[in-house]
Amino acid sequence: MRTIKQILAKGIPLFVTDYCYEAVAHTKKTLQEFKLGIVREAKCNPFHSPFRLPAPELEHPCFSNGIVFSVQNYT
Known part of the structure; x- marks a missing residue:
């Protein structure tokens, strides 16, 4: 949580991948x-x-790094 807070507070674009x-x-x-x-x-x-x-x-396809999304600051 601390890392995510610091990244977003500094205005650094945050992109994350997940499998489904x-x-x-x-x-x-x-x-x-x-x-x-x-x-x-x-x-x-x-x-x-x-x-x-x-x-x-x-019951649906799952791939390593299959989905990519961005995270924006909560405010």
Whole structure:
């Protein structure tokens, strides 16, 4: 949390990758809950790993670095 606060306070652009949209939704909820930041522009990462991750419980494709999104300051 401290690192995210420092990055956003200095105005440094913050881009994050994750493996699926469900994980992004959890990240978004956590950032808002702690008033750390706001997730923007979650979309497919064109530079993701081409190998699908085994995740049968999710019932949708998961890729290492599959989703990229930016985080903006909460204010």
